[in-house]
Amino acid sequence: MLVNTSEILNYHRFDNEKKLKLKQELIYNYRQNQKNEILGYKIINNKNVEIISTGKSSELNVVIDLCDLYGKLSLEKINCPLNIYVFINEIIFLNKLKEIDSSIKKCFSCEAHEMQKGVRINGLNLNENYDISKRYFLINNHLLKILCFIVALILLILMFILLAINVINKIIKYYVFSLCKALQRIQDIVNNLILKQHDWHNYYKKNEFFEEPLSVEFISNLVDSLISKKRAQYKKYCNLEIELKLGLKSYGIFSKIQPREFDLIFSNLIDNAVNSLNGHGKIFLILNAKKNKSVISINYNGRKIPKKIIEKIKDSKAIYRNESSLVKNFLHAKKHLELWGGNLEVFSESTKGNEAILSFPKAIEPPWFVVKLKLFMNSTVIIIDEDDVIHNIWNDRLQDYLKPNYNIKILHFSNPLRVLEWFKNETDLDTENLLFLCDYEFADFNMNGLDVILNLKLKKNSFLVTNRYEDIELLDKCQSLFIRIIPKNFVYYVPLEILPPKEKPxxxxxxxxxxxxxxxxxxxxxxxxxYYYCVDLFMYDADNFDKNTPIYIDSQLRNGLRGEEISKEIYEMGFKEIYLSTSYNSSFFPPMSWIKGIRGKEPPWID
Structure with missing residues (x-):
């Protein structure tokens, strides 16, 4: 784009109409080439008059002289009517350099280099025989041999280190797997007690007239609980494994269904699989989300399902009478899935085994649920939990985000009182960059997680991590206080996102x-x-700004919107430095506690 700029050099010769057209084309092209590393561009003439600018400026920039020789771009600095400033994002640029050489640091006393034809700077040779964008390093043969030997030695050492890490990793995985199996067994015992105490299947058979209403349910939790119940039911089969496969896409799936019918459908389909396997083999349930659908597939190897039965399942007019339990279970599942707006597909192949795929529409997540955990760069994550396993899981989840360039720290507390004491004593904390992940129940203390969060007075930065999300009373409290919940048994699957540091213009x-x-x-x-002409555009960008940034808002905005009303919404988002910028006198407005001041429309730096 910079090479083909002969028209820019002739800019001063164009008439106004052609200049305007050229400006529009250049601004469009520059915006198309504005990447994360590049904040903006600016073109000025030799009289230091700005011709074109787009994006933002920064202290770190490259200035390119556009020199003219007989109306064409030239490396000869004879006539240089224009300069292009390329403004660079210092943080991203420095981090990318550190990926090449971690010892690179910002120099506060250095001056800018001038790079011209025939000048050699730090191994970059610029002369008329070579393309100026290439690097040439002069290394003699002897030095090259030594360098190759050193590289080979380093690679050998790294190979032994990686081998050792691999062995240690396998040992750790073995113990983690054993622990998971033990925890799974405990959960199975608990669910077995629940199954004996309250059997939904028998209840439903006695109440066939009862039409269960549709409700939005947390599918991941329902399936997890059901698998535990079925393991408890079939514990007599030592060689039978029922496994639920979850992943990041399994987290946060909600659908509008009939929960008891859902439980009955999957219980019956697992029974089908167990009968097909004769109590010996593996059954896999895979929970996934595809676009706007919740998808659950049940896979197992066993007796092949006859084609006649598969065709009967596809037939929408099929009835239950005189059918085997296998067909009845499939038809019952299909009937209710279609009632929920979903579908049932059954496949059976001798090489791949049997598969039932159940799909039904996703629902919007309830307001108490944390869909994604967002972390800001330069933030501190405080984990408050009595369970060491949860601390270890969070450490594992956050490991990829503990890079030096992210500057994210983790603090662990098992005692809620010590958290409050630490928060009180740390006077220089940046509360905007704190994130609290707090358990609800603390056995040895007369306070719960909600009490901790309310004492911290940082509700928007705090989340409850608990399995009590089925407690209606707790959910009502959390929703009234605008505190959201991360289900503790799905901590390992909650999606994480790293956000750039908040801007403070x-x-x-x-x-x-x-x-x-x-x-x-x-x-x-x-x-x-x-600058914002429209409130909606500011609202879209609001999360990117530091909450202490001063905001000046007009009283009369487009579409009849009032600045004094919109500013209250902005205040509730956390911004405290809000000024009403208007030509009206302050006596015209009623008292507004969210407005810090009422002033004229002149810039604040002009008295």
């Missing part, structure tokens, strides 16, 4: 008048001001 202006924007820009100089 000098000010944010929300005003629909072009003249006011121009007035601010004319006197802003190097101040980082963010």
């Amino acid at each position: 000098f000010a944010i202006l929300i005003d629909d008048e072009l003249f006011i924007h121009s007035l601010w820009k004319a006197s802003a100089n190097d101040k980082d001001i963010r």
Whole structure:
């Protein structure tokens, strides 16, 4: 894009109409080439007058001289009418350099290099015989042999280290697997007691007239509980394994179903699989989400399902009478899945085994549920739980995010009182970058997780990590306090996302008048001001800004919106430095506790 710029060099010769067209084309092209590393571009002439700019500026930038020789781009610095400034994101740029050489650090006393034809800078040779974008390093043969020997030695050492790590990893996995099996067995025993105490199947048979209503249910939890019950039911079969396969896509699946019917459907289909296997083999349940559907597949090797039965299952007019339990269970499942807006597919192949795929629409997650855990760079994650296993799981989950360039720290507490004491004593904490993951129940203390969060007074930065999400009373409390929950038994699957550090510009202006924007820009100089004509665009970007950023909002906005009303919503999002920028006198407005001040439309740096 920079090489083919002969038209830019002739910019001063064009008429106004052609200049305007060229400006639009250049701004479009530059925006298309604006990557994460590049914040913006600016073109100025030799009189230091800005011609075109797009994006944001930064201290780290590259200045390219566009030099003209007989109307064409030239490396000869004879006539250089224009300069292109390429503004670079310092954090991303420095982090990418560190991936090449971790010892690289920012130099605060260095001056800019001038790179011209015939100049050699740090191994970069620029002369007329070579493309200026290539690097040439001069290494003699003797040095190359030594270097190869050192590299080979390092690779050999690394090979032994990796071998040792692999052995240790296998040992750790063995003990973790044993622990998981033990925990699974405990859960199976508990569910067996539940099964004996309250049998939904018998209840439903006695109450066939009862029409169960549809409700939004946490599918991952229902399937997990059902698998435990079925393991307990078939514990007499030593060679039978019923396994649930979960992954990141299995987390957070909700659907509108009839929970008792759901339980009965899957219980019957697992019974089909057990009968097919004669109590000997493996049954896999795989829970997944595809677009707007919840999908559960039941896979097992066993007796092949005859084609006649598969065709009968496909037939929408098929009835239950005089059918085997195998067919009845499939038809019952199909009937209710279609009632929920879903579908049943059955496949049977001698090489691949039997598979039943059940799909039904996903529902919107309830407000108490944490869909994704978002972490900011330079943040501190505080885990509060009496269970060491949960601390270890969080350590494992967050391991990939403990890179130096993310600067994320983890603190562990098992005593809730010590957390409150630590928070009280740490006077220089940046509360915007704190994230609390707190258990609900603490056996040895007269307080619960909600009490801890309310004492911290950081509800928006805190989450309950508990299996009490089926407790209606607790859910009502959490929703009234706007505190969300992460199910503890699905901590290993909750999606994590790293967010860039929050920006803190000098000010944010929300005003629909072009003249006011121009007035601010004319006197802003190097101040980082963010301009918004539309409130919706600001709301979309709001999470990217530090909550202490000053916001100046007009009283009369587009579509009849009032700035004093919108500013209350902005205040509730956490912004505290909000000013009403208006031509009206302050006496015109009622008292507004969320507004820090009422002022004119002139920029705040002009008295």
